[in-house]
Amino acid sequence: MDEDILYHLDLGTKTHNLPAMFGDVKFVCVGGSPNRMKAFAQFMHKELRLEGDGEDIEDICAGTDRYCMFKTGPVLSVSHGMGIPSISIMLHELIKLLHHAHCCDVTIIRIGTSGGIGIAPGSVVITDTAVDSFFKPRFEQVILDNVVTRSTELDKELANDLFNCSREIPNVPTLIGHTMCTYDFYEGQGRLDGALCSFSREKKLDYLKRAYRAGVRNIEMESTVFAAMCGLCGLRAAVVCVTLLDRLESDQINLSHDVLVEYQQRPQLLISNFIKKQLGLCDQMS
Ligand SMILES: O=P(O)(O)O[C@H]1O[C@H](CO)[C@@H](O)[C@H]1O
Numbered sequence: 489m490d491e492d493i494l495y496h497l498d499l500g501t502k503t504h505n506l507p508a509m510f511g512d513v514k515f516v517c518v519g520g521s522p523n524r525m526k527a528f529a530q531f532m533h534k535e536l537r538l539e540g541d542g543e544d545i546e547d548i549c550a551g552t553d554r555y556c557m558f559k560t561g562p563v564l565s566v567s568h569g570m571g572i573p574s575i576s577i578m579l580h581e582l583i584k585l586l587h588h589a590h591c592c593d594v595t596i597i598r599i600g601t602s603g604g605i606g607i608a609p610g611s612v613v614i615t616d617t618a619v620d621s622f623f624k625p626r627f628e629q630v631i632l633d634n635v636v637t638r639s640t641e642l643d644k645e646l647a648n649d650l651f652n653c654s655r656e657i658p659n660v661p662t663l664i665g666h667t668m669c670t671y672d673f674y675e676g677q678g679r680l681d682g683a684l685c686s687f688s689r690e691k692k693l694d695y696l697k698r699a700y701r702a703g704v705r706n707i708e709m710e711s712t713v714f715a716a717m718c719g720l721c722g723l724r725a726a727v728v729c730v731t732l733l734d735r736l737e738s739d740q741i742n743l744s745h746d747v748l749v750e751y752q753q754r755p756q757l758l759i760s761n762f763i764k765k766q767l768g769l770c771d772q773m774s
Pocket residue numbers: 519520521569570571599600601602673708709710
């Protein structure tokens with residue numbers, strides 16, 4: 489293409505010097521909420537001891553309110569909204585951005601929230617394989633009028649590196665497990681508390697227990713397409729989500745604001761330690 493307009497990011501190859509803006513990016517962290525991704529960028533700014541306090545960090549995608557994007561040193565922090573269609577659009581444009589900017593050796597990590605199955609709320613799950621609602625490691629993309637099935641395996645070595653890193657963080661239970669990705673938060677995750685509910689409590693528990701037996705430890709809404717797209721495009725990818733509740737116990741999320749904020753910081757702390765280690769900064773900083 490003579491020109492590539494990354495419409496939903498409000499960036500383009502003719503309007504922006506993408507290699508100058510993004511050429512040094514080595515880590516991309518993505519998550520649903522704009523505020524979380526801004527807070528993560530500010531946190532990374534401090535952790536990397538970059539100049540200034542990072543409080544005035546600017547949203548690179550300020551020209552659109554679809555997604556937000558912050559850059560601090562070699563770390564890019566991007567929001568993706570909720571669900572497969574939303575993250576998929578962002579990933580198409582982000583991956584093209586990394587290509588146009590000539591970035592190499594990029595690691596991409598989704599830092600999210602999720603519902604746990606049979607594990608304590610506040611636990612952090614590092615995904616080994618993302619599975620669909622049938623507990624299968626696949627993502628089905630409708631292309632023209634065909635269903636194309638793509639693999640959702642994630643980088644096992646990266647997952648293990650992250651798990652090893654988590655051992656150094658006290659008081660945050662962390663485990664590796666399968667993550668189930670659904671198209672809906674309510675009926676699609678077996679919740680009884682949506683506006684619609686077409687099954688019994690017994691059926692819900694039977695489904696979630698079968699998920700647990702298949703190795704699923706948490707449920708969220710983006711991991712399959714994230715794994716599939718990053719895998720096909722050759723990006724080293726990981727999914728790290730904190731659990732907000734145990735779905736065998738309840739459906740409603742009734743955590744106080746402070747607890748919710750602290751839980752959401754748990755994957756951020758792990759990823760920040762990992763990035764510092766990768767950059768060889770840990771010893772100088774501790
Ligand atoms: O906290 P984030 O990253 O948005 O992830 C989870 O939270 C949202 C639902 O509340 C879904 O997007 C799900 O995947």
